[in-house]
Amino acid sequence: MALWCYRKLLLRTVGSGYKLHCDNNLDVVRRSFNILSNALHDHGVGDTQSSTKSSVLRKAGFSLTGVRGLCTSMLSSESSEGSFPSDLLSRKQVLTPERTIGQLQDLVIAVTNFQNEDKGLMVLAGDVFDVPIRKDIIHRVVRWQLAKRQQGTHSTKTISEVSGTGRKPWRQKGTGRARQGTLRGPHFKGGAVMHGPKPRSHAFRLNKKVRRLGLKIALSARAAEGKLLVFDDLKLTTHKTKNIVSYVKQMDETKKVLVVDGGPIDEKLKLATQNLHYVNVLPSIGLNVYSILLHDTLVMSRDAVNKIVERMNTPINR
Template sequence: MATVTIYNQDNKQVGERELAEAVFNTEVKEYLLHDMVRYQLAARRQGTAATKNRSAVAGGGKKPYRQKGTGNARQGTTRAPHFVGGGAAFGPSPRSYDFKLNRKVKKAALCSALSARYQAEKLVVVDKLSMDKISTKSFAELVSRFKLDGVLFIIDQANSMVELSARNLHNVKILRADGANVYDILKYPHLVLTDAAVTEIEGALEK
């Protein structure tokens, strides 16, 4: 049974909890992680690159010279791709880079990412994460108490005090449980979850 120690914000042990084996201690399948990261990065691409083809370039309506008798190859327009100032041949056009991944694949990939952090002992659970005021300095001190270099925090619900306090810290990111994703979990070497976030993630992935 997968178990994890629960700490408070002072990095002192306050209890333990069992983790769902199917979510936090399943087999890490690297091909699923690869597919999911590709899926996320592809969805982020704007797909707005575009060039003008011969029909989109202005001008070129007149035949440059007569068909026969000049000694040159026949030409119908100066906007063809082989002319300077002509349209591009096979250039990019606006498109979507999205591709489909089954819902089961997405869930299995997220379980693999969480399990990778747990099995590497890079997962920490805290009883709660709260701030009395917005303070980058105070949150930086919290991170230093846990001695984490590069960390993703996952909280159970919106908390503007915490989210704004961590916003300007280098190599630190805050996500809500419903936004937990493979790319960010793999990007940051350490993962810190609140106890409530663990419950929420298990509830979503065990369905």
């Protein structure tokens, strides 16, 4: 109740033209009211002298939030009386993103290999690896991929296909039972299925422009997350699986890895990864949105990056 009263008195003293942002601390509001009243009384400022009142408020230590807003939430060692640490404002860290995603800006990424050796830098085209993220496009492309790969061999038998006689089971009238013309109807055990599924293709058409944009968005998302690695090449000195296992363990927050090469897959890399369910290898021609989303980290060779960029910039045949 006291806090509410002091807020009303403080608002009446300031005037109706100001927007008040009050603290929930009674001591802070009471002290603000006393300081404000004394400051206005000493300078003889009335309610109509807005410009003079604003200058007096600033000299008294009040901060104006906006054009005509007064803030009483002043965090200082004097006003808080130990409620807040004195160095709270100086210790506060403001985190700002390093860059804005989706500005079509070229990205510079370090190139390495399986031995974590420095192989220089590579520039990633902004129109492929830095496009705006759109979940609706990703959803459409994934639905198109899953529907296209669906087998569609489901089948049921109609009344003309089910095995059994077509003879009328009993006479039409005089039995007291419901009339029947066949024992292979859908309401009999072992009978046909009405309007059941038949083998068909579940694929539907999706514009090439949308499919291409979906792949760009997936690549841009991995690049923005820092989950895109570029290797100089994907050649291994040995086909031992333990080398790939030890390398994957070094990656932070990675459960599945997708390795993409530009040309034919190296035989040693294929042998080293074929027994690992969490490492998959693809050629650049087979890179797709669903595979990228299914894996946490994307590893691409220089050749794969160049071929993907070339593939994305190829004119669409209409």
